[in-house]
Amino acid sequence: MAEKQIPYILERSRRARSMRIIVRRTGEIRVVAPSLVPEFLVNRFISQKTEWVMRTREKFLKHPVTEIGLLFSRRSRKEYLAHKNEALRVLAERVEHFNIHYKLPYSQISIRNQSSRWGSCTKSGHLNFNYKLILLPEELRDYVVVHEICHLKQLNHSKAFWDLVAEVVPDHKALRKKLKGVE
Numbered sequence: 137m138a139e140k141q142i143p144y145i146l147e148r149s150r151r152a153r154s155m156r157i158i159v160r161r162t163g164e165i166r167v168v169a170p171s172l173v174p175e176f177l178v179n180r181f182i183s184q185k186t187e188w189v190m191r192t193r194e195k196f197l198k199h200p201v202t203e204i205g206l207l208f209s210r211r212s213r214k215e216y217l218a219h220k221n222e223a224l225r226v227l228a229e230r231v232e233h234f235n236i237h238y239k240l241p242y243s244q245i246s247i248r249n250q251s252s253r254w255g256s257c258t259k260s261g262h263l264n265f266n267y268k269l270i271l272l273p274e275e276l277r278d279y280v281v282v283h284e285i286c287h288l289k290q291l292n293h294s295k296a297f298w299d300l301v302a303e304v305v306p307d308h309k310a311l312r313k314k315l316k317g318v319e
Contacts, residue, residue: 143165144166144182145164147166147169149170154170155167159189165189223247230277234281240289241261245262245263246263253266261288263285263288265281
């Protein structure tokens, strides 16, 4: 029986040490491979992963990309640099605003160009935010800010963490669902 051939876009990379498959929310399939790997090995690699690729692709196609999901599509470094300072200003102001309630110490705020996270918090109290937050509706942006502030006290997603979030964002479950289609 002939194997099903999956259409994909091949990207060669001098920096890649191994092959990887990327299934985009649009259904597009990309294979990143080191420059010197022959194409027959790339084909063998993707044929070994056919089941996973098709399952992942179908899952994405069943749940179409939302308007918010489009924010995570690839964007240029130029766009990131154009929005970075504005994002820092807006998000630092929102952190200060919500931290009046929580009064939690943090070390610094950074703006990143991430492809799969809206924000993060480190053990040392460093808050990281995706610059694309400034493109979201205000209530979603504020939810992410509060979420990360609460991680300053609870570095987990326990009941205590969600109780902390609910002090300021009582409808956090509904807002999280709106973002869920993206993460």
